Amino acid sequence: MAWYGNFAPYVPVAERKENAAREVATMKKKGKIVNPVVITGRNIASTCWGKAWCMYLETFSDYDNRLPRGRTYVRNGSVIDLQIGSGEIRALVSGSSLYKIKITIAGLADSFWQGIVKQCAGQIDSLIELLQGKFSHAVMEVMTQSETGLFPAPNEIKLSCSCPDYAAMCKHVAAVMYGVGARLDQSPHELFVLRQVDPMQLINQSTVSNWMESADTSIATIQDDDLSALFGIDLQQNSTIQTDIIAVPVKEATNSIKRLKVLPKKKHRLSNAEEKLCITIRNIKKDMLKMKIVIAGSSDYLGRALVKKVRKQ
Structure with missing residues (x-):
């Protein structure tokens, strides 16, 4: 495969999909547990938590030129493994090669979290309602406000990818960040795991x-x-x-x-x-x-x- 400068040549979408499927099959044969991001519809996310996360990404004006390519990658099934843990996201993205991504996110400051708990007091009756987003618009605004909400500020995020792209947020990292939005559709509680807070404190x-x-x-x-x-x-x-x-x-x-x-x-x-x-x-x-x-x-x-x-x- 010929390289141009520090970058690999463009790989067609169909080939990337084949590579992704092959990598997943190989990892499964080796007994590894993989958790790929699968986008079934046109939208990356469909629930309130997933949509809110994706809208939050759009506020990263410094990465305007990277986000569209990230959306393309995640829609194509290139994120073959995504693991969300306490303060950390690890992923594998299939492109011209298989790239490893690590995203470290600081825990939510206790003062901010207690502020959220106080403002939401008595407004959420169960964890099911919280995770399904069955609460008022005012509560969601508290949860997602830019500086003191659940979503991390740019300076609380450290991005790392094994690809040769010098940009802080390459297309592979952008794909993973959008993949988190898709994952929150299925497992919204992982947002609380990521920010290291206990959602039970929000329950009435x-x-x-x-x-x-x-x-x-x-x-x-x-x-x-x-x-x-x-x-x-x-x-x-x-x-x-x-x-x-x-x-x-x-x-x-x-x-x-x-x-x-x-x-x-x-x-x-x-x-x-x-x-x-x-x-x-x-x-x-x-x-x-x-x-x-x-x-x-x-x-x-x-x-x-x-x-x-x-x-x-």
Whole structure:
């Protein structure tokens, strides 16, 4: 492959897609877990959190000439792996070669976070509402304000890519930053992981306490419609799953990790839909552990929603 100056020649989109698919397959054969960014529609993001992140990127006027190429790369499936952790984003982008990207983001200053908590006090009733963006426009403005909101300022971000481009934000880094927006569509809680803050502090504690006091330890049978609505999947007709719902005191819940058990009502082979549900819940549990949020039967994120739906039966 001929190079021009310090840069590799242009690689057509179709070839980049083939290279990306080949790299993913190779990594999977080696037993590596990859988490590619897959854009299915025309828009990179479709939820309030994902859209807000992408709009935030557009304010980076210094990178106007890099952002469009980043959008093209992420839409083409060139971001073959994206991992978001505490204060850090790591990714692999397939271009003329495979490039490694590392983005370090400072944790949100405690004074700013406490300001957000204070301004949002009593306005968000559950973690589900928070992550789904079911709150007022005023709350979103508080969350996304330029200097004191959840989104990092440019001086709080350190960008690194293994490509030869001298620019601070090359097209590969830009693709990863847009990839974060797409990822927030699926896992909005990762924004809080990234900024190293506990979203449970935003929840209306009086609502949580009232619910905890009224919740009893019980065995709940969750019907198909409830599961389909909660997890966005279609279960087979006449299938049910029995779930243990365990009430945990608020103080205990915020200081310990409990187990969430989702077991079939009877010992039988799980259907594909039931297996998908169990995998979904296990993934939620793993994600919550990153933030040190309790996943118990009555935890705010999952158990509260399940109990609420069961009580309506």
